[in-house]
Amino acid sequence: MKISVIGTGYVGLVTGATLADIGHEVMCVDVDVQKVEQMKQAISPIYEPGLGDLMARNIAAKRLNFTSDPQSGFKEAEVIYIAVGTPENEDGSANLTYIEQAAKDIADHIENDIVIVVKSTVPVGTNHKIKQLVEAAVKGRARIAVVSNPEFLKEGSAIQDTFYGDRIVIGSDDEPSARIVEAINEPFGVPVFHTDTRSAEMIKYASNAFLATKISFINEISNICELVGANVENVAAGMGMDSRIGHQFLKAGIGYGGSCFPKDTEALIQIAGNVNYEFELLKGVVNVNRKQQLLLIEKLNACVDSLAGKRVAVLGLAFKPKTDDMRQAASLLIIEELLKQGAEVVTFDPVATEKAKALLNPSIVYANSLEAAVEGSDAALIVTEWDEIKNADLNVFAGMKRPLVIDGRNCFGLEMVKSHAIEYHSIGRPAIFNATNKDFSGVKWSPEAERLVHWGLNTN
Ligand SMILES: NC(=O)C1=CN([C@@H]2O[C@H](COP(=O)(O)OP(=O)(O)OC[C@H]3O[C@@H](n4cnc5c(N)ncnc54)[C@H](O)[C@@H]3O)[C@@H](O)[C@H]2O)C=CC1
Numbered sequence: 001m002k003i004s005v006i007g008t009g010y011v012g013l014v015t016g017a018t019l020a021d022i023g024h025e026v027m028c029v030d031v032d033v034q035k036v037e038q039m040k041q042a043i044s045p046i047y048e049p050g051l052g053d054l055m056a057r058n059i060a061a062k063r064l065n066f067t068s069d070p071q072s073g074f075k076e077a078e079v080i081y082i083a084v085g086t087p088e089n090e091d092g093s094a095n096l097t098y099i100e101q102a103a104k105d106i107a108d109h110i111e112n113d114i115v116i117v118v119k120s121t122v123p124v125g126t127n128h129k130i131k132q133l134v135e136a137a138v139k140g141r142a143r144i145a146v147v148s149n150p151e152f153l154k155e156g157s158a159i160q161d162t163f164y165g166d167r168i169v170i171g172s173d174d175e176p177s178a179r180i181v182e183a184i185n186e187p188f189g190v191p192v193f194h195t196d197t198r199s200a201e202m203i204k205y206a207s208n209a210f211l212a213t214k215i216s217f218i219n220e221i222s223n224i225c226e227l228v229g230a231n232v233e234n235v236a237a238g239m240g241m242d243s244r245i246g247h248q249f250l251k252a253g254i255g256y257g258g259s260c261f262p263k264d265t266e267a268l269i270q271i272a273g274n275v276n277y278e279f280e281l282l283k284g285v286v287n288v289n290r291k292q293q294l295l296l297i298e299k300l301n302a303c304v305d306s307l308a309g310k311r312v313a314v315l316g317l318a319f320k321p322k323t324d325d326m327r328q329a330a331s332l333l334i335i336e337e338l339l340k341q342g343a344e345v346v347t348f349d350p351v352a353t354e355k356a357k358a359l360l361n362p363s364i365v366y367a368n369s370l371e372a373a374v375e376g377s378d379a380a381l382i383v384t385e386w387d388e389i390k391n392a393d394l395n396v397f398a399g400m401k402r403p404l405v406i407d408g409r410n411c412f413g414l415e416m417v418k419s420h421a422i423e424y425h426s427i428g429r430p431a432i433f434n435a436t437n438k439d440f441s442g443v444k445w446s447p448e449a450e451r452l453v454h455w456g457l458n459t460n
């Protein structure tokens with residue numbers, strides 16, 4: 001099948017490369033000329049394991065092409081995928097400017113009947129609007145069908161998720177077009193769920209909102225665990241054994257970030273609000289997440305009198321490991337707050353440094369190893385659970401000015417931490433005060449330390 005993809009960002013590029021890999025002839029169209037030139041050379045503008053190889057293989061086989069010219073981009077297409085961004089407006093609603101422009105571009109350049117497949121995450125009713133927009137502009141020149149086909153990939157495992165996904169959702173009120181999209185995807189061998197267009201649009205938001213709810217739920221449980229002396233990892237493991245609950249997305253931490261959960265939860269609140277429904281549960285999920293993203297600062301402030309002049313190492317910048325995506329990363333808020341309180345910030349991230357430099361204050365120091373970041377620091381905050389951080393030798397922290405580690409991702413087992421000379425705070429687990437090799441007579445101990453002594457959990 002001859003397929004064009006409009007918008008070759010994260011989703012568009014993965015969609016284009018994987019569709020080419022299963023044998024389709026794919027033309028990716030993007031307005032960003034520089035990005036297009038890069039992609040033509042098989043250079044991926046995003047860090048995504050396996051994507052570079054997939055691009056190279058399919059470019060060499062002449063199944064994957066790139067252009068910034070919509071005229072040639074859509075000329076031969078039988079099917080056009082829309083994968084442009086749907087960012088957040090000021091009020092939280094989805095910004096459909098790029099979608100509208102994509103619809104206009106398609107209408108301006110198509111010559112034949114076309115099936116438009118909407119991959120972008122769009123509010124309920126948008127597929128219908130796209131159909132109306134394109135139909136009005138082509139004025140009967142071609143027959144237009146629109147199929148909703150929301151994307152469920154996770155950054156960092158996008159290729160794996162495409163080939164081994166749990167489901168492909170196809171939403172359409174036009175049976176033959178739905179069958180065309182099913183046939184396109186058939187080689188992936190992933191189960192297909194057919195439904196009506198509006199339900200497909202809602203499945204995407206409801207799925208992301210539900211996963212975000214699981215995360216905020218376990219984060220609240222973790223905060224309670226700290227107050228009552230329980231360990232959230234044991235709690236999540238025990239809960240997850242119930243197959244109705246499951247183990248996934250019960251990892252307590254510093255909240256969800258990234259390009260989708262924050263914007264899609266806000267957008268769903270707006271979608272409900274537009275029909276006068278107050279989505280109270282989801283509002284709670286969003287509020288819990290906001291608080292959780294600054295939990296490391298709260299924990300740090302409980303351990304020091306003031307952050308002014310303190311050197312703080314921020315370990316990990318990307319919103320999650322295996323990606324260089326900095327969109328809505330907790331590190332951005334954390335660093336902003338550290339600077340506001342007068343701290344000096346040194347960071348380490350194995351992949352996201354370049355993208356971070358464009359977003360962060362110029363005073364930030366970028367270390368090229370974890371060791372270099374923590375050396376001489378007064379505290380280390382673990383923000384992203386990169387393997388380079390999880391597999392670090394804990395002795396590296398013992399050499400800090402004050403070996404105070406606040407781990408927002410529970411990277412280290414408590415038993416292992418106990419055999420090292422560090423003071424270690426994590427999420428929803430008892431803290432460990434083992435920094436006995438230094439004189440800390442003047443330091444402020446957190447209320448947590450006092451609670452642990454009370455329960456007999458302090459290892460000191
Ligand atoms: N990033 C992710 O992991 C996932 C994203 N989604 C959804 O997929 C959609 C796209 O997201 P991303 O790929 O992250 O966006 P992105 O912002 O990375 O990419 C969008 C691309 O579209 C291009 N573009 C905008 N208008 C254009 C036009 N008229 N013609 C040609 N190109 C145009 C931009 O230059 C950019 O390269 C969003 O709705 C998002 O919610 C869904 C699942 C996963």
Ligand SMILES: O=C(O)[C@H]1O[C@H](OP(=O)(O)OP(=O)(O)OC[C@H]2O[C@@H](n3ccc(=O)[nH]c3=O)[C@H](O)[C@@H]2O)[C@H](O)[C@@H](O)[C@@H]1O
Binds near residue numbers: 121156256261
């Ligand atoms: O619509 C989207 O863009 C995508 O959003 C998420 O994927 P992604 O944002 O790439 O990454 P996730 O692995 O879901 O992580 C999102 C955030 O939640 C956090 N998280 C995740 C899982 C968990 O147990 N705990 C937790 O704090 C991560 O650290 C990260 O900040 C969904 O998982 C995808 O199915 C969806 O397609």
